[in-house]
Amino acid sequence: MKLKELNRLIEHPNLVEKRIKRYEKGKVIRKQLIDEDEIKGHIEKSEHNLKFIKDNIKIGYFDWGITGCYYAVYHSALALILAKGYISKNHDATLYILIKEYYKKGVNEEDIKLINKFFLDYQNLLFYIKSKNKREEATYSSGYKFDKKVVEELRLKTIFFVNKAKEILKSKKII
Numbered sequence: 105m106k107l108k109e110l111n112r113l114i115e116h117p118n119l120v121e122k123r124i125k126r127y128e129k130g131k132v133i134r135k136q137l138i139d140e141d142e143i144k145g146h147i148e149k150s151e152h153n154l155k156f157i158k159d160n161i162k163i164g165y166f167d168w169g170i171t172g173c174y175y176a177v178y179h180s181a182l183a184l185i186l187a188k189g190y191i192s193k194n195h196d197a198t199l200y201i202l203i204k205e206y207y208k209k210g211v212n213e214e215d216i217k218l219i220n221k222f223f224l225d226y227q228n229l230l231f232y233i234k235s236k237n238k239r240e241e242a243t244y245s246s247g248y249k250f251d252k253k254v255v256e257e258l259r260l261k262t263i264f265f266v267n268k269a270k271e272i273l274k275s276k277k278i279i
Contacts, residue, residue, distance in 0.1 A: 105196060105233050113203055114229075120203050127197040136191040143278055146183035150176045150266045157259050166250035167242040173255075173262040174239030177232055180269035187278055195236055203229065206272070228268060231261050 113120050127133040153176035160169040178195065185192055185201040192198040207229060238258065242250065273279045 105199065105236075107230070107233070110229060110233060113200070114207065117204070120200050123200050124197070124204060127192075127194065127200070132194045133190055133192050133197045133201065135189055136186065138187060138189055138278075140278055143183045143186050143273060146179040146186065147266075147270060147273065147279055149179040150183070150269070153179065154259075154263060154266060157255075157262065161252065161255055161259065164252075166252060166255040169255045170235075170238045170242040170250060170258060173258045174235040176262050177235050177265050180266045181232060183273060184269050187273055187276060199229070199232060202232065228265060231265055235262065 113123075124133060128135075153172045157169045157172040157176065160166070160172060178198070181198050181202055182192070184206060185198055188201065188205045190201050190205075192201060235258065270279060
């Protein structure tokens with residue numbers, strides 16, 4: 105997904121709703137009872153991927169480090185949407201639910217104090233998209249040379265995203 109599309113979705117919540125309904129109709133997104141064990145499993149998978157990333161950076165497999173970053177973020181995103189009673193079989197569909205359920209606009213001053221702790225902001229959503237794009241480049245391109253510094257920065261942002269998801273889930277007393 106391009107940045108322009110993300111901005112359009114954020115500016116037009118009705119568009120997000122339409123896309124979610126289309127995915128629900130195609131059974132790509134489904135409502136599901138909240139399954140705390142499944143949520144915890146996604147978070148454990150995120151943490152497992154964080155270890156995988158660190159190990160791959162040490163041995164110079166930066167392309168796999170990038171791939172691990174994306175999947176750590178993706179499993180955290182799946183945990184978040186499941187906490188809202190959704191299951192998704194599509195990366196973009198997952199993003200639409202994150203926008204609908206966790207992205208907040210028009211907040212008051214008191215909300216601003218809480219937003220960094222309990223909600224996803226624009227940079228979190230942008231990171232989700234950028235990590236997916238980097239993962240696609242690392243996975244599907246024939247190139248395998250990636251800069252260690254770039255991968256390390258991506259790893260740190262991934263840790264931040266996973267921790268943010270854990271904070272949100274802890275605030276709901278799910279994990």
